[in-house]
Amino acid sequence: MFAEQRAVQFSCQGNSLIGILDLPERPLARGVLVVTSGPQYRIGQHRHFTLLARVLAGRGIPVLRFDHRGMGDSEGEARTIDALADDVDAAIRAFFAQVPELRELVLWGLGDAAMAALRYAQAEARVAGVVLLNPWLAPRADAAPDMLAQRVLAGLAGFDGAALLILGGQDAAAQQLPALIARHALRCKCVTIAGAGRTFASRAWRDEVAEVSANWIASW
Known part of the structure; x- marks a missing residue:
């Protein structure tokens, strides 16, 4: 399916935020907002988000990626x-304004x-699901749940929507979660x-993540 790529500018607490919207010609009512952290670079491992958006948009799923305050553009x-x-909330408002077909x-x-x-999903009624890739956990030799693992469990317990956890087979810390x-x-x-590591740093692994994400989002 053809998808338009559109730059989006919106405001958060008086600051200008920049995002990129991948908009299918016939968008589904369920879109994806990519939440990012820390300084991002648009090639290398973080090109993952660009490739993901293209796959999802090709399936009719609109996708918004954005730079939160203090990051990127x-x-x-x-x-x-x-x-x-506040940044995620501003991005959600912009996403719904740009895509009238969106419902969740x-x-x-x-x-x-x-x-x-996961933390934000619990507070926003329009968030129907979360996709979590290798939540950041500290490895432990005894495989006992650490504080971050407990935060993941508490977040899932407090979220009424659908959840997908995608793990790299080589990320030993995250393997405790299932x-x-x-x-x-x-x-x-x-x-x-x-075989995948923490950031899924190969085209084959990224493609598999995109396929798993797209199939799951369309399955419910």
């Missing part, structure tokens, strides 16, 4: 991953951005990409 002071609520969103995040997406999720009977689909 957006104005404002740099902020921590725990202080993005999936938040998609990698690493610590996955933690931010067993913990099953033990606590939490509603979350878990998928492991064999």
Whole structure:
């Protein structure tokens, strides 16, 4: 399906934020907002987001990627991953304004951005699902749940929507999560990409992540 790529400018607390919207010619009512963290560079591993957006838009799923305050082309002071609520809220408002067909969103995040997406999803009724890639966890030799793993479990328990967890097979820290999720009977689909590391830094792994994401988003 043909998709238009459109630059989007919107405001957050008086600062100008910049995003890129991948808009299919016949957009579905469920879109994806990509939550990012820290300084991003548009080639290398972070080109993952561009390639993901193209695959999803080709399936009819509109996608908005954006630079939060203090990052990339957006104005404002740099902020921590725990202080993005206003930025995400502003991006959601802009997304719905740009795509009248939208009725609900999936938040998609990698690493610590996955933690931010899960935290925000609990407070926004228009967020129907989350895709979490390798939530940022510290490895432990005894495989016991650390504080960050407990935050993931608490976030899933407090979220009423659908959840997809995608893990790299070589990320030893994140591999503890499926067993913990099953033990606590939490509603979350878990998928492991064999051989992939923390950032899915190969075209084959990124393509598999995009396919898994697209298929899951269209399945409910």
